[in-house]
Amino acid sequence: MSETERAQVNGAIRNADVLIVGGGLSGTMLAVQLLRLPGTRRVLVIEPRAELGRGEAYSAVELGHTLNGNAARMSVDPDNADDLTQWLTAYIAAGGWPESDQQHVPVSELFVPRGMFGLYAQQRLAEAKAQSTSSVEHIRAEVIDLQVQVSSTLLTLSDGQWLRGEFAVLATGMFPAARTPQTASSGLNAAAVDPWDVSAMRQLDPQSTVLIIGSGLTMVDAVVSLDQAGHRGPIEVFSRHGLLPHVRRQPPAWVDFLAEDQSLCSPRQLLREVRRQCRCAVHQGIDWQAPLDTVRAHIGRLWSQASERHKRQFVRHVRPWWESHHHRSPPLSAELVARLHGEGRLRIQAASFQGLEPSQNGDVILRLRRRGEQHTTLVRGAALINSSGIEYDWRRVARPLPQQLLARGLVQPGPLALGIAADVSGAVVDAQGLASQRLFAMGPPLRGVWWESTAVTDVALQAKALAARLVRTT
Numbered sequence: 132m133s134e135t136e137r138a139q140v141n142g143a144i145r146n147a148d149v150l151i152v153g154g155g156l157s158g159t160m161l162a163v164q165l166l167r168l169p170g171t172r173r174v175l176v177i178e179p180r181a182e183l184g185r186g187e188a189y190s191a192v193e194l195g196h197t198l199n200g201n202a203a204r205m206s207v208d209p210d211n212a213d214d215l216t217q218w219l220t221a222y223i224a225a226g227g228w229p230e231s232d233q234q235h236v237p238v239s240e241l242f243v244p245r246g247m248f249g250l251y252a253q254q255r256l257a258e259a260k261a262q263s264t265s266s267v268e269h270i271r272a273e274v275i276d277l278q279v280q281v282s283s284t285l286l287t288l289s290d291g292q293w294l295r296g297e298f299a300v301l302a303t304g305m306f307p308a309a310r311t312p313q314t315a316s317s318g319l320n321a322a323a324v325d326p327w328d329v330s331a332m333r334q335l336d337p338q339s340t341v342l343i344i345g346s347g348l349t350m351v352d353a354v355v356s357l358d359q360a361g362h363r364g365p366i367e368v369f370s371r372h373g374l375l376p377h378v379r380r381q382p383p384a385w386v387d388f389l390a391e392d393q394s395l396c397s398p399r400q401l402l403r404e405v406r407r408q409c410r411c412a413v414h415q416g417i418d419w420q421a422p423l424d425t426v427r428a429h430i431g432r433l434w435s436q437a438s439e440r441h442k443r444q445f446v447r448h449v450r451p452w453w454e455s456h457h458h459r460s461p462p463l464s465a466e467l468v469a470r471l472h473g474e475g476r477l478r479i480q481a482a483s484f485q486g487l488e489p490s491q492n493g494d495v496i497l498r499l500r501r502r503g504e505q506h507t508t509l510v511r512g513a514a515l516i517n518s519s520g521i522e523y524d525w526r527r528v529a530r531p532l533p534q535q536l537l538a539r540g541l542v543q544p545g546p547l548a549l550g551i552a553a554d555v556s557g558a559v560v561d562a563q564g565l566a567s568q569r570l571f572a573m574g575p576p577l578r579g580v581w582w583e584s585t586a587v588t589d590v591a592l593q594a595k596a597l598a599a600r601l602v603r604t605t
């Protein structure tokens with residue numbers, strides 16, 4: 132008798148209908164959608180964090196770390212676009228977030244602190260639980276292995292428990308970039324500082340030079356954190372293209388030109404047409420963000436239909452532009468970055484990170500190659516903030532579960548090695564190319580399947596569709 136068979140006989144394996152691996156926004160929204168469906172099922176969410184619904188993004192504690200879209204754009208309910216606005220209206224009326232007055236805009240236009248958004252997700256989970264005949268339980272552990280059997284899935288947890296479920300869903304989110312510079316943290320001013328850790332930043336000399344790698348939205352958050360911590364010294368930002376995110380405005384609706392013309396498929400054609408539409412808008416006195424925002428709804432279709440060559444072209448040539456124009460900054464944070472840039476305190480340079488040099492006095496020394504130069508340059512600062520993003524290639528993620536799933540052949544890398552392969556319903560495709568009947572994925576692991584598979588609205592839509600899919604099959 133195998134160890135797992137013995138455990139089953141001894142009652143040491145807990146059973147459930149659905150096992151959700153990861154209790155960030157994706158896992159939690161899937162749980163909410165399962166609770167809302169008729170029938171009775173048992174759902175276990177395995178998440179090492181103390182609270183469900185937060186993950187990395189919504190564990191934020193600073194009011195200045197906000198969502199990058201206003202409340203009207205960030206509902207977790209695909210059937211009610213006003214869900215967050217309604218929740219927020221009640222929350223503010225009950226005395227929550229008194230500082231929201233300072234934004235002088237209607238509730239639907241507020242940019243909500245991400246920690247507060249986590250609370251919203253949690254309250255929606257609590258309400259769904261209270262109204263459902265199904266149950267959701269948080270198991271606080273890491274899943275370190277997963278096996279797929281004929282009619283079930285079996286998870287091994289870090290605390291030695293086993294869980295058996297009819298289905299398992301990988302809602303494991305994003306993994307930090309593998310090239311995260313590692314230096315021994317030997318003192319207050321030494322090496323890598325978390326972009327969101329204001330208290331660590333308070334311990335820096337306020338006049339010291341801080342180096343930041345990456346110039347996307349995480350960098351914007353890091354600058355907000357530094358400001359909050361009282362840092363007043365120079366901030367040197369380095370990224371390959373040296374592009375800053377644009378500020379998010381609220382443009383009016385624009386004709387859905389991609390719905391009207393489905394013939395556009397190459398990245399070059401698409402970019403040309405988007406630019407033409409943007410020029411057209413500006414000519415009419417309308418914000419260029421209006422046409423760009425219509426593209427979002429088509430990205431999944433365009434990406435999944437694109438050939439591998441076109442996908443590569445998009446990643447190589449369009450991605451930096453797409454990231455800075457589409458993933459835009461919340462206005463208050465963007466104002467801060469623009470002000471510091473204008474004062475000359477924040478400089479942004481196009482340069483690629485080559486490595487860290489040893490340093491004797493606790494400073495950080497970066498080796499960089501500036502764009503267009505052959506030689507490398509050394510840059511010194513009192514601290515380093517790594518905002519260089521996410522590792523989507525699971526083969527490079529040094530966590531037990533991704534490694535075990537790859538070793539067992541239960542998953543294979545997704546298109547361009549972005550996340551893992553899956554069909555359109557989220558059924559994970561194994562090393563033989565077969566879509567699983569038992570194992571599913573949602574959110575960031577499906578980056579290669581949909582390209583945009585991370586934002587609140589992506590996750591909310593996937594949760595609803597996947598819940599329906601799982602319940603149909605039970």
Ligand SMILES: Cc1cc2nc3c(=O)[nH]c(=O)nc-3n(C[C@H](O)[C@H](O)[C@H](O)COP(=O)(O)OP(=O)(O)OC[C@H]3O[C@@H](n4cnc5c(N)ncnc54)[C@H](O)[C@@H]3O)c2cc1C
Pocket residue numbers: 152153154155156157158159177178179180185186187188189197198199200272273274275302303304305532573574575585586587588590
């Ligand atoms: C800092 C930040 C800011 C963001 N801001 C915005 C924004 O303004 N607007 C927007 O639309 N989107 C934003 N996003 C994107 C998006 O909303 C989030 O990425 C979203 O949280 C995705 O949810 P998730 O549950 O898939 O992933 P995560 O939030 O990363 O959660 C995954 C969870 O899985 C757990 N996990 C991983 N592996 C295992 C395992 N083996 N066993 C058990 N648990 C495991 C982790 O502990 C984690 O809590 C932001 C993301 C980040 C990181």
